[in-house]
Amino acid sequence: MSVARAAPPAPHPALAIEGVTCSFASAHEKGAVYTAVRDVHFTVGTGEFVSIVGPTGSGKSTILNVIAGLLAPSAGRAVVFGEDLHGINPHAGYMFQADALMPWKSALDNVAAGLEFRGVPRAEARERARPWLARVGLDRFGERFPHQLSGGMRKRVALAQTLIVDPKIILMDEPFSALDVQTRQLMENELLDLWSADRKSVVFITHDLEEAIALSDRVLVLSAGPGARLIGEYRIDIDRPRDVADIRMTPRFLDLHREIWSQLRDEVLKGYAQTKLQ
Amino acid sequence: MAATPRPKRLPGRPVILLLQSFVLVGFFLLWHVLTATNIMSPFFFGTPLAVLERTWKDFASGVIWYHLYITLLETLLAFAIGTVAGIVFGFWFARAPLVSAVFDPYIKAVNALPRVVLAPIFMLWLGLGIWSKVALGVTLVFFIVFFNVYQGVKEVSPVVLANARMLGASSRDLLRHVYLPSALAWVFSSLHTAVGFAMVGAVVGEYLGSAAGLGYRIHQAEGVFDTVGVFSGMLVLTIFVIVIDAVVTVIEKRLLHWRPQEAHTTGAQG
Ligand SMILES: Nc1ncnc2c1ncn2[C@@H]1O[C@H](COP(=O)(O)OP(=O)(O)OP(=O)(O)O)[C@@H](O)[C@H]1O
Numbered sequence: 397m398s399v400a401r402a403a404p405p406a407p408h409p410a411l412a413i414e415g416v417t418c419s420f421a422s423a424h425e426k427g428a429v430y431t432a433v434r435d436v437h438f439t440v441g442t443g444e445f446v447s448i449v450g451p452t453g454s455g456k457s458t459i460l461n462v463i464a465g466l467l468a469p470s471a472g473r474a475v476v477f478g479e480d481l482h483g484i485n486p487h488a489g490y491m492f493q494a495d496a497l498m499p500w501k502s503a504l505d506n507v508a509a510g511l512e513f514r515g516v517p518r519a520e521a522r523e524r525a526r527p528w529l530a531r532v533g534l535d536r537f538g539e540r541f542p543h544q545l546s547g548g549m550r551k552r553v554a555l556a557q558t559l560i561v562d563p564k565i566i567l568m569d570e571p572f573s574a575l576d577v578q579t580r581q582l583m584e585n586e587l588l589d590l591w592s593a594d595r596k597s598v599v600f601i602t603h604d605l606e607e608a609i610a611l612s613d614r615v616l617v618l619s620a621g622p623g624a625r626l627i628g629e630y631r632i633d634i635d636r637p638r639d640v641a642d643i644r645m646t647p648r649f650l651d652l653h654r655e656i657w658s659q660l661r662d663e664v665l666k667g668y669a670q671t672k673l674q
Numbered sequence: 675m676a677a678t679p680r681p682k683r684l685p686g687r688p689v690i691l692l693l694q695s696f697v698l699v700g701f702f703l704l705w706h707v708l709t710a711t712n713i714m715s716p717f718f719f720g721t722p723l724a725v726l727e728r729t730w731k732d733f734a735s736g737v738i739w740y741h742l743y744i745t746l747l748e749t750l751l752a753f754a755i756g757t758v759a760g761i762v763f764g765f766w767f768a769r770a771p772l773v774s775a776v777f778d779p780y781i782k783a784v785n786a787l788p789r790v791v792l793a794p795i796f797m798l799w800l801g802l803g804i805w806s807k808v809a810l811g812v813t814l815v816f817f818i819v820f821f822n823v824y825q826g827v828k829e830v831s832p833v834v835l836a837n838a839r840m841l842g843a844s845s846r847d848l849l850r851h852v853y854l855p856s857a858l859a860w861v862f863s864s865l866h867t868a869v870g871f872a873m874v875g876a877v878v879g880e881y882l883g884s885a886a887g888l889g890y891r892i893h894q895a896e897g898v899f900d901t902v903g904v905f906s907g908m909l910v911l912t913i914f915v916i917v918i919d920a921v922v923t924v925i926e927k928r929l930l931h932w933r934p935q936e937a938h939t940t941g942a943q944g
């Protein structure tokens with residue numbers, strides 16, 4: 397290495413979550429606080445696909461809201477490409493767990509919305525939205541309104557809506573849980589294709605451990621709440637490109653599944669008991 | 675069939691229309707019989723044939739058209755002004771919590787006031803022409819629209835809002851693409867009520883003092899104990915209301931087509 401050349405600056409990870417704690421005012425007792433997640437640390441590299449699995453109510457959506465900049469953590473910070481996050485994360489696209497389409501816009505207009513917000517004229521935005529609708533298999537449904545689409549179709553519109561603006565970090569909160577197994581595998585493969593074409597960073601939340609392993613470079617395990625922490629981190633060393641349906645049979649997949657599930661199972665049981673108590 | 679099973683199946687629309695016309699015909703028949711047999715005095719209750727005849731003559735000779743036009747004009751003006759003001763103030767209050775907190779009791783107080791008591795004041799200020807009636811209608815329409823817009827802006831789904839923000843919407847985009855459509859949905863859902871109140875304002879205003887309009891006609895007839903004239907005026911008013919209401923329904927259907935209706939499959943009955 398030449399001494400004359402200055403050392404390149406350390407490349408920042410796309411995303412670093414540092415000591416994030418989120419407390420909410422408790423709904424049950426006045427003045428009491430409920431700490432959903434406590435002291436969570438993790439990073440996501442540029443082009444890395446990271447999944448978070450954890451029991452229901454543990455705080456997965458909460459973490460994603462922090463990354464999106466929609467929720468300011470009670471303690472800790474989110475760092476995006478080396479910069480502290482304040483307000484909305486401009487690099488992130490977010491596919492919400494709940495229905496988030498604008499009900500007064502047609503499917504096509506919903507997909508085109510992000511471009512319109514970026515100043516693209518409406519007609520052009522609609523033209524550019526068409527191929528995206530086709531990609532999620534809804535080219536014939538562009539003029540339908542969200543209430544005229546099935547739950548799974550709405551999710552697919554939301555996927556196109558999120559991806560069309562080409563975010564560097566994609567946040568997905570159980571995007572495929574409303575889909576049937578076949579469509580789901582199609583969409584998962586489609587997502588992997590899109591992702592490998594130009595490597596974006598993905599934070600993917602799911603209840604489904606198999607889905608997490610099939611898609612990810614790394615799987616993070618969140619403990620049951622209150623005060624959920626990250627308790628496990630698994631590198632998924634399965635070759636890419638992958639076919640989500642095929643790799644489920646491979647020995648390495650099954651090993652990883654067994655290993656992660658042994659840790660996750662206890663948390664799921666705890667989490668379920670917690671939710672029942674609440 | 676509806677998506678949710680209905681407790682009882684209604685007969686088709688033609689059957690309902692038929693039943694509705696039976697009620698109408700029955701009512702006129704009863705009225706006719708009671709007045710013809712003098713159980714009810716024709717002097718106090720008129721007779722349906724005289725009322726229909728008078729109404730027909732008013733339309734045929736054309737005298738009624740001018741009055742209809744005046745009432746319609748007042749109604750539309752009251753509706754338009756009240757709606758625009760309601761939308762502007764509704765938005766403002768919903769987006770400025772301090773303003774809404776401070777003015778809340780006053781808004782409620784003014785809204786609780788029976789608007790009829792304002793009619794003489796408006797006449798004092800604005801004269802006997804159409805504007806005093808428009809003003810009365812505006813005070814009625816404004817509050818309906820105001821409360822609905824306020825609600826519409828407040829009730830925007832936080833997820834839809836968050837999604838739009840993540841997609842890069844500026845606050846102007848949010849206003850145009852999220853708040854306004856949501857508020858308008860609420861405004862249109864109260865369209866029937868708002869138009870109805872605009873008309874109440876117009877007619878009551880005319881009744882209390884004016885030189886033209888349907889309310890004025892009824893007042894005139896009452897002044898000379900012309901019961902047939904009063905009932906004829908009411909009949910014209912009723913037809914006027916039904917026509918306006920039908921127009922509103924058409925507009926509503928065209929503007930709110932994105933909203934989930936009770937689901938129907940094609941070819942289904944009912
Ligand atoms: N705005 C809020 N106010 C109060 N409590 C909240 C709020 N948001 C989340 N919580 C609580 O924080 C905990 C975590 O919620 P979160 O939505 O992050 O769970 P999750 O892991 O996404 O669950 P699921 O898998 O069911 O979607 C829950 O116990 C929830 O009740």
Ligand SMILES: [Mg+2]
Nearest residue numbers: 456457493569
């Ligand atoms: Mg969640």
